[in-house]
Each structure stands twice: as structure tokens, then as C-alpha cells.
Amino acid sequence: MTAAIVKTIVSSVCYASYIMPQATTVVIELTEQDVARIRQMAALVKEHGFLRISDHSSCGMWSDADYRCEREDGSNHDDAIYRLETDESSMDSELLNVWGDSFTITAYEKHGSSGVLESAEIPLDVLDDDALLYIVGGNEWDD
16 A cells, blocks of 8 residues: 655756756655655754755656646646656656755656756745645746
8 A cells, every 4th residue: 555645746857967858847746754754854954953964765756748838738737747647757866855944856867968857945834734736946837
């Protein structure tokens, strides 16, 4: 039995390379265990004065499709997410990176040369509200 998803985050993909990556959107699905882990990591960062803590992750679904473009083309949210799921990118070495008040996930494309890819920065307080969906990466994505 798989754990229930309690928060879905849709983020644009950030990259530092001049080579545009295939993945343009990442969907982060968090279970209660993931949320507790992120909170615990943030508490450790604050307690010990660390810059951040990183650990392996598998909560991201990186996609070649662009959520923003799907919405601009008239897709509703569910159809846009379905399109992201059907155009999934192969990634390696996904990491969850947690600071004292925010987190991101990073990964490398399995067959790409664009370097490290990263979600937009996600504030920790997103984990405190009851909303099942959080969209980050630009105001134009808001419903």
C-alpha cells in the first residue's frame, strides 16, 4: 500500500547552464512522512546553524511538458498534470534540499548535459495550510 499524497507542488524548473534542459516542470508529491521529514530537517538546520541539509529523494516527477504552456493553451489543471505525467523525463540523483525556512528538490537529467536542475524555492509554511495544491514559479500559473 502506498502512502497518501497530502500536498502536490507544481514548480517551474530552474537551471544554471546555457543548455536548456528537457525538463521544464517538476511535480512534487509529498506524503505525511515527507512533510514530517522536511520539518525535521529544517529544525536540524536551525538548531545546528547549518546552511542546509540535503538527502536523497524520490518525490519529484520531472516533465518535458510545461505546465504554464498547457494552461495557456486552454487545459484545465487536471489535463495539464496528465500531460506532464505522459511526458516524464528520466532523472538521476534527486536530492531534497532543506534550509531553515524553505526547500527545493534538485536532479540531473539522465541523458542530458544541462547540469543540475532545481525546483523553485518552496516556503516551509506551504506545508502548514490545508490546500492540497501549491503552484510556484510565476504568477501567470495561478488559477
